[in-house]
Amino acid sequence: MPAAAAPGGGYLSGRRVLLTRSPDRAGAMAVALAEAGAEPLLLPLIDFERTPDQASLAQALSRLAGGGYDWLVVSSITTVRALKELAAAQGMHLASLVPEGVRVATIGPSSRRVLEAEGIRVDLAPGGKQSAEGLVELWGAGPADDAVGTGSGGAAPRVLLPQSDLAAPTLADGLRAHGCAVETVVAYRTVDYPAAEALRLTAELAAGEPAGQAAPAVVLGPDEANGELAAGRLDAVVAASPSAAQRIHAVLRPLGATALIAIGEPTAAELRALGLTAAATASTPTPRGIVDAVARALDSTRSDSPAP
Known part of the structure; x- marks a missing residue:
């Protein structure tokens, strides 16, 4: 080639x-x-800013840290940056928001590398089609008894999906089609460049x-x-x-x-x-x-x- x-x-x-x-x-x-x-x-x-509704994001992350979800699905590296910035503002490490027993999925090797460098184990990530569609396909390809398809006590898996304010519904709708109870929350805003200096995401990632x-x-x-x-x-x-x-x-x-x-x-x-x-x-x-x-x-x- x-x-x-x-x-x-x-x-x-x-x-x-x-x-x-x-x-x-x-x-x-x-x-x-x-x-x-x-x-x-x-x-x-384009550039990225913190969401004006930091309270909703903080509440969702508090529920995550308390074991309120079975899965955290991260759809971009910018999402990792937004979550890390909010965690730091609360005096916490990003990894501390993901308790034992909560599984993590992302859209490909790059975001997996970033998450793992932050101390977060990734359980599911497509290696071929590295996109929302690829993750949805991989999610649906698991065996019937795989934990991807079940939540606590056999209930529908509870999924937290933090994402851009402009995110397409592909990922949320695809996971819902596989029986998940998906909660979306805006983690950051995608704006025309340059972002407002006071709102721009600046948290540095470990990778x-x-x-x-x-x-x-x-x-x-x-x-x-x-x-x-x-x-x-x-x-x-x-x-x-x-x-x-x-x-x-x-x-x-x-x-x-x-x-x-x-x-x-x-x-x-x-x-x-x-x-x-x-x-x-x-x-x-x-x-x-x-x-x-x-x-x-x-x-x-x-x-x-x-x-x-």
Whole structure:
């Protein structure tokens, strides 16, 4: 596969790739692209704030710590950051909110790594389709006597699902379809960049990029990014989430010949709904997966690159 030669091999040499993430959340992606020879650029489009209703989130976490749920389902790394920030504000460690006997599910290896670094054991995470859909499919694939399908005393499993205010109903509805009693609570707000300084999520995670770590890339504003597009100086734009896809549609137009890369099928689906087409979809939301997707999308136009 051609993209296998990308890391460190200059396979994307001379390519300019726009990442639609803020500097503190794009470091690993930018480094991976730079190691592959590309020039990463940043256009921050979305950011994250604490929810105004901290009381509801705090109450849900109190019930969690008291054993009021059978499962905690974490749908994003940003959720982990929001929960850790609230726990810290209460003088607690994040892991102390998850008592013995409560099982934890998440949407893939990246979020599993972050949770485990915080001292939280993960019991269920899809390895293939790393998304809400993948977790729902994995949940329903368990044997009938597996604890996934039962709660205390054989009752429907009680599930706490903290998530973004813009979260699609896919995960909650899918778990309910499998017989779960799901309680959703808003853990954070997804907003246009930049977030209000007083509300921005800043808790640093034990794994992953610290909240204050800047990416090794030039940061553009919307007008500058559109100028680069108009001049034909951008080879690819990476959409990291459905929310980012919506902002790309609103801010970056027209894309012209610039390849659009989606991270995950939900993002690709959102792009299609907006009338945009992903030239490639990263099957895994990892820096290597993103480099591979960019390489696939640009492969047909890389006539002057060395053979892998």
